[in-house]
Amino acid sequence: NAGVMQNPRHLVRRRGQEARLRCSPMKGHSHVYWYRQLPEEGLKFMVYLQKENIIDESGMPKERFSAEFPKEGPSILRIQQVVRGDSAAYFCASSPPSSSYNEQFFGPGTRLTVL
Amino acid sequence: KQEVTQIPAALSVPEGENLVLNCSFTDSAIYNLQWFRQDPGKGLTSLLLIQSSQREQTSGRLNASLDKSSGRSTLYIAASQPGDSATYLCAVLGVNQGGKLIFGQGTELSVKP
Numbered sequence: 002n003a004g005v006m007q008n009p010r011h012l013v014r015r016r017g018q019e020a021r022l023r024c025s026p027m028k029g030h031s032h033v034y035w036y037r038q039l040p041e042e043g044l045k046f047m048v049y050l051q052k053e054n055i056i057d058e059s060g061m062p063k064e065r066f067s068a069e070f071p072k073e074g075p076s077i078l079r080i081q082q083v084v085r086g087d088s089a090a091y092f093c094a095s096s097p098p099s100s101s102y103n104e105q106f107f108g109p110g111t112r113l114t115v116l
Numbered sequence: 117k118q119e120v121t122q123i124p125a126a127l128s129v130p131e132g133e134n135l136v137l138n139c140s141f142t143d144s145a146i147y148n149l150q151w152f153r154q155d156p157g158k159g160l161t162s163l164l165l166i167q168s169s170q171r172e173q174t175s176g177r178l179n180a181s182l183d184k185s186s187g188r189s190t191l192y193i194a195a196s197q198p199g200d201s202a203t204y205l206c207a208v209l210g211v212n213q214g215g216k217l218i219f220g221q222g223t224e225l226s227v228k229p
Binding site: 060107 | 148158159160165209214216217218219220221222
């Protein structure tokens with residue numbers, strides 16, 4: 002059973018470009034969470050999704066950021082018109098469908114660098 | 117609002133020492149608490165997860181305890197080794213948090229040979 006997969010592992014974008022980060026949860030997991038780790042800061046929750054539904058997006062910046070978890074395929078975190086302050090490590094986690102308070106399993110992260 | 121604090125922020129010890137990392141949280145209504153290890157530039161490795169009904173969990177040289185009523189957890193590392201050098205993160209999943217983990221800022225551990 003493969004773990005949580007994220008790609009790309011490293012992503013470089015110039016200011017104003019779009020960044021798309023992908024997350025494939027563990028097999029059988031239907032809950033996906035995105036967290037961001039800014040340089041020299043702790044991990045902060047961004048968004049919690051289930052298949053085709055956003056459950057909690059209270060940690061998402063109001064503009065330029067969006068997330069989806071379609072019925073088929075990976076979860077996507079999309080950042081439009083990136084700025085230097087978006088440079089961070091973005092981690093995805095997944096958990097099984099039985100409830101929202103199970104253990105969350107983390108992927109290796111995508112490190113975004115904005116030039 | 118749940119807040120998680122880890123003390124100390126950094127710790128340097130000689131090899132072989134036993135050490136304790138501390139984590140405190142403000143809302144005791146939790147489902148579980150998890151300890152992670154993060155190496156520089158890397159992802160998170162889950163070390164131990166303690167459910168709210170448990171008092172401690174052990175894995176090898178690691179022992180994590182949970183005192184929910186006082187809002188505290190400790191991670192005990194026995195006979196530390198240079199390979200233990202990393203940042204250790206504590207994360208809480210609270211009843212009132214809607215499924216999201218709240219992380220502490222981490223303790224950066226350095227074990228000197």
